[in-house]
Amino acid sequence: MNELEKRVKAMGASMIQLISVNDEMHENFYGKLGYGDTSNLKLKAKFL
Numbered sequence: 001m002n003e004l005e006k007r008v009k010a011m012g013a014s015m016i017q018l019i020s021v022n023d024e025m026h027e028n029f030y031g032k033l034g035y036g037d038t039s040n041l042k043l044k045a046k047f048l
Contacts, residue, residue, distance in 0.1 A: 001033055017041055 008016060017038065020026040 019043060 005016065016035075018030070018035070020030060
């Protein structure tokens, strides 16, 4: 993730948004990397 962040920052990005599974393991993993919840993105799904 650190390498990805360096590369996209060098390309001019100012933010990374990602989608992950909503569970404690992923919350802890990405939280340790400095990622937090956003209020500007909502994932929508529909079971068929």
